[in-house]
Amino acid sequence: MKAYFSVFKLRLIYGLQYRAAALAGVATQFFWGIMHIMIYEAFYANAASAPPMSLKQVIIYIWLQQSFLVFVALWIRDNEIINLITSGNIAYELCRPCSIYGFWFAKLIAQRLSGAMLRCLPLLIAAFLIPEPYKMALPGSLAAFLLFTVSLFLGLMVLVSISMLIYISMFITILPVGSMVVFSSIGELFSGMIIPIPFMPSWLQKIAYFLPFRLAVDMPFRIYTGHIPVSQALQGVLIQLIWLGVLILTGYASMKKVQKRVIVQGG
Amino acid sequence: MKLYFKYMSILLKSQMQYRASFWLLSIGQFFVPFSVFAGLYFLFERFGSIRGWSFFEVALCFGVINMAFSITECFVRGFDIFSNLVVSGDFDRVLLRPRSTFIQVLGSQFEFTRLGRLLQGVIVLVWAAVNLSIRWTVFKIITLILMIISGIFIFTGIFVLAATLCFWTIQGIEVANIFTYGGKEISQYPLNIYKKWITRFFTFIIPFGCVNYLPLMYLLDRTQYNYHFYMLTPLIGILFIIPCLGVWEMGVKHYRSTGS
Amino acid sequence: MPQIEVSGIYKTFKVARRSSGLRQAVKSLFYREYDTVEALKDVSFTVDTGEIVGYIGPNGAGKSTTIKIISGILVPDRGKCTILGRVPWKERISHVRNIGVVFGQRTQLWWDVPVIDSYELLRDIYKIPRREYMNNLDLLVDTLDLKGIINTPVRQLSLGQRMRCELGASLLHSPGILFLDEPTIGLDAESKIAVRQFIKTINREKNVTVILTTHDMSDIEALANRILLIGNGRIVYDGNLNDLKGRFSTHKTIIINFREYNSPIDDKTLGIPGVSIVSCSQEKLTLRVDGNGILLTDIISRLSNIVDIVDISVESQPIDELIVKLYREYVI
Numbered sequence: 001m002k003a004y005f006s007v008f009k010l011r012l013i014y015g016l017q018y019r020a021a022a023l024a025g026v027a028t029q030f031f032w033g034i035m036h037i038m039i040y041e042a043f044y045a046n047a048a049s050a051p052p053m054s055l056k057q058v059i060i061y062i063w064l065q066q067s068f069l070v071f072v073a074l075w076i077r078d079n080e081i082i083n084l085i086t087s088g089n090i091a092y093e094l095c096r097p098c099s100i101y102g103f104w105f106a107k108l109i110a111q112r113l114s115g116a117m118l119r120c121l122p123l124l125i126a127a128f129l130i131p132e133p134y135k136m137a138l139p140g141s142l143a144a145f146l147l148f149t150v151s152l153f154l155g156l157m158v159l160v161s162i163s164m165l166i167y168i169s170m171f172i173t174i175l176p177v178g179s180m181v182v183f184s185s186i187g188e189l190f191s192g193m194i195i196p197i198p199f200m201p202s203w204l205q206k207i208a209y210f211l212p213f214r215l216a217v218d219m220p221f222r223i224y225t226g227h228i229p230v231s232q233a234l235q236g237v238l239i240q241l242i243w244l245g246v247l248i249l250t251g252y253a254s255m256k257k258v259q260k261r262v263i264v265q266g267g
Numbered sequence: 268m269k270l271y272f273k274y275m276s277i278l279l280k281s282q283m284q285y286r287a288s289f290w291l292l293s294i295g296q297f298f299v300p301f302s303v304f305a306g307l308y309f310l311f312e313r314f315g316s317i318r319g320w321s322f323f324e325v326a327l328c329f330g331v332i333n334m335a336f337s338i339t340e341c342f343v344r345g346f347d348i349f350s351n352l353v354v355s356g357d358f359d360r361v362l363l364r365p366r367s368t369f370i371q372v373l374g375s376q377f378e379f380t381r382l383g384r385l386l387q388g389v390i391v392l393v394w395a396a397v398n399l400s401i402r403w404t405v406f407k408i409i410t411l412i413l414m415i416i417s418g419i420f421i422f423t424g425i426f427v428l429a430a431t432l433c434f435w436t437i438q439g440i441e442v443a444n445i446f447t448y449g450g451k452e453i454s455q456y457p458l459n460i461y462k463k464w465i466t467r468f469f470t471f472i473i474p475f476g477c478v479n480y481l482p483l484m485y486l487l488d489r490t491q492y493n494y495h496f497y498m499l500t501p502l503i504g505i506l507f508i509i510p511c512l513g514v515w516e517m518g519v520k521h522y523r524s525t526g527s
Numbered sequence: 528m529p530q531i532e533v534s535g536i537y538k539t540f541k542v543a544r545r546s547s548g549l550r551q552a553v554k555s556l557f558y559r560e561y562d563t564v565e566a567l568k569d570v571s572f573t574v575d576t577g578e579i580v581g582y583i584g585p586n587g588a589g590k591s592t593t594i595k596i597i598s599g600i601l602v603p604d605r606g607k608c609t610i611l612g613r614v615p616w617k618e619r620i621s622h623v624r625n626i627g628v629v630f631g632q633r634t635q636l637w638w639d640v641p642v643i644d645s646y647e648l649l650r651d652i653y654k655i656p657r658r659e660y661m662n663n664l665d666l667l668v669d670t671l672d673l674k675g676i677i678n679t680p681v682r683q684l685s686l687g688q689r690m691r692c693e694l695g696a697s698l699l700h701s702p703g704i705l706f707l708d709e710p711t712i713g714l715d716a717e718s719k720i721a722v723r724q725f726i727k728t729i730n731r732e733k734n735v736t737v738i739l740t741t742h743d744m745s746d747i748e749a750l751a752n753r754i755l756l757i758g759n760g761r762i763v764y765d766g767n768l769n770d771l772k773g774r775f776s777t778h779k780t781i782i783i784n785f786r787e788y789n790s791p792i793d794d795k796t797l798g799i800p801g802v803s804i805v806s807c808s809q810e811k812l813t814l815r816v817d818g819n820g821i822l823l824t825d826i827i828s829r830l831s832n833i834v835d836i837v838d839i840s841v842e843s844q845p846i847d848e849l850i851v852k853l854y855r856e857y858v859i
């Protein structure tokens with residue numbers, strides 16, 4: 001556990017050193033948020049039928065998405081791990097006195113946590129300070145806020161366990177970056193990164209609700225906005241836990257299998 | 268110019284050394300903007316139109332901008348990832364060769380896999396063009412081509428500006444994304460859907476208006492008068508590259524006095 | 528007229544101060560301190576056509592800054608510099624056409640393609656006429672023994688092979704001046720010798736001026752008739768390597784083997800001032816001779832009165848030690 005903590009601290013110090021990078025990132029994401037809000041604003045201006053979410057809810061959704069981008073983006077890749085796998089240097093990693101699955105999992109979580117910590121606070125403050133209608137709003141209730149926090153972290157873990165599966169699959173077939181690019185862009189659509197899931201046609205919504213991607217993005221954010229009521233949110237957290245269990249167990253088991261193969265084949 | 272093609276052929280040769288991953292990445296690139304486009308489609312399905320623009324009108328815009336952007340990413344990649352050249356110190360090597368820094372940086376990298384994205388832009392553009400009730404004339408086709416070319420020049424200009432920033436700060440470079448990727452994102456929609464200040468900024472400072480909103484008005488026969496002006500606005504966009512090159516030269520000068 | 532003339536060059540840099548620890552890192556979010564580093568202070572020297580000059584000094588002394596200025600990459604704060612009649616930073620393009628530069632740590636070749644493709648591209652970059660290119664290529668392939676490797680991609684070459692190709696690449700356009708920055712770094716003994724041999728050949732046959740920076744003093748001994756020593760941004764020594772040895776080698780070591788001799792020899796039995804005994808056994812004596820005024824014959828004749836000498840070897844101080852002493856002397 002201590003090792004994981006120091007990985008986290010190191011990352012944070014590393015990130016803080018690059019103040020200009022952090023500032024630039026905040027500025028970029030702020031602009032991104034404003035831009036997307038304007039697009040929705042324009043759509044809402046003469047909407048033919050009643051949209052599935054209020055404009056305010058969409059605005060909150062967008063600000064959360066920008067603030068926690070590092071938390072929820074599927075495309076963030078850890079090149080160190082990829083290099084370990086593709087170069088065959090994984091043997092060194094096997095020498096460490098802890099399980100690779102646990103270690104990588106912690107590392108990936110630490111990376112996203114430290115990345116988000118630096119950026120989300122300034123961005124949220126900025127979003128709360130700007131004038132209406134772009135202003136960020138508080139959650140509907142304390143319960144909603146608490147559930148949002150819980151589901152955001154569980155969502156992060158779901159996301160990391162999915163990316164663990166991607167890394168593990170790279171052992172078996174050296175899947176090049178190309179297929180990962182496709183995978184993450186499809187995953188992004190189904191997670192609600194591109195548009196919130198209620199805006200999708202109903203047939204696509206069914207698929208999206210079936211897949212785990214939306215547990216990391218669409219669900220926590222809509223819990224915050226109150227679009228998903230507290231009672232449903234509790235159910236959602238339960239679903240997250242189930243998915244998380246399944247994903248981690250699958251990942252852990254396949255990692256074991258793969259490790260055996262690596263040892264037999266000698267990398 | 269001949270040198271540029273030489274650079275291109277040597278880098279193509281390099282990338283072809285890893286043939287399988289090259290093709291897979293190209294195919295991957297073809298699918299990437301797909302989900303973004305799907306999102307756009309669903310929003311139109313839900314809302315019908317955006318400030319009076321129909322889906323296919325916006326799709327035309329989307330196609331033009333994505334084509335221009337992917338071509339720029341492919342052929343101006345050297346400026347896009349210029350920070351690497353500065354960090355590794357290889358920019359010194361550029362200064363040691365008897366050619367202009369511009370052509371050498373341009374030739375330092377190509378990303379041919381982006382042509383996969385180009386293909387998607389083409390498909391969207393053709394789909395939109397067929398479904399719109401435009402009476403296509405020679406002038407309109409020329410204007411359409413000019414829009415793409417002008418877009419390439421504008422994106423190139425922005426990439427050059429972003430690269431110039433590297434001479435002062437490597438870390439702050441992410442802010443340039445507002446203008447590169449942000450510029451692409453924003454100009455996928457006709458600019459008049461945004462607030463006035465955004466529209467003005469991206470028309471008068473960075474002339475994206477010259478490749479989407481203004482010439483689009485001409486293509487869709489929405490101009491009552493002065494349609495020659497609207498037709499020729501893409502040419503103004505091309506001029507954007509000139510001040511960018513000036514700024515680049517200033518950056519090189521700064522680098523040579525600080526050597527950072 | 529000298530080929531390279533540098534006089535009164537000054538250069539300062541601003542460097543951000545960076546500190547460790549989480550608290551310091553947070554602090555640096557808000558303000559940052561800068562240090563000014565005077566990289567070069569009043570640097571002057573001249574080099575004639577066909578010279579080989581070793582440019583040495585500890586890390587951070589200003590070597591690479593100097594090289595960057597005279598190769599036209601950097602503009603100095605003040606001072607004058609003319610190379611082949613040109614000011615490097617003012618006429619960059621025509622200046623760099625006449626120089627070749629090799630950085631031992633970096634490559635100028637394209638990584639994934641055969642060496643010959645890189646050469647072809649360099650031909651276009653430097654606009655080398657076809658005939659000149661072919662002649663140079665033939666010569667370089669011969670002298671650098673590139674025949675077997677010129678069609679191999681650079682990433683598959685060993686360091687030694689790559690360095691040979693780098694040297695070739697920097698001479699394709701027949702430059703008059705060659706800057707070599709640590710050309711033997713990381714090479715094995717055989718490759719080192721090959722590189723040195725080549726530098727000598729090209730210097731002799733094409734009269735190419737060579738400026739060489741290195742930390743390997745045996746490079747300097749093998750190649751340079753003259754050294755420039757820089758420390759703290761100033762040229763502190765400019766002269767012949769042998770003069771330097773004469774000035775700074777304070778002592779020699781003499782080892783004498785002789786037939787077994789049982790009574791011990793001490794400083795008193797020897798009785799020559801300035802000569803002291805380092806160690807002594809029944810068959811071997813190690814002496815330290817300080818200063819240059821003592822004649823070896825005195826020592827030998829004195830000793831031959833006592834023992835039967837079998838073998839004598841004289842070792843002067845290693846050049847590395849000399850340089851360390853030199854650095855200390857000038858407090859760099």
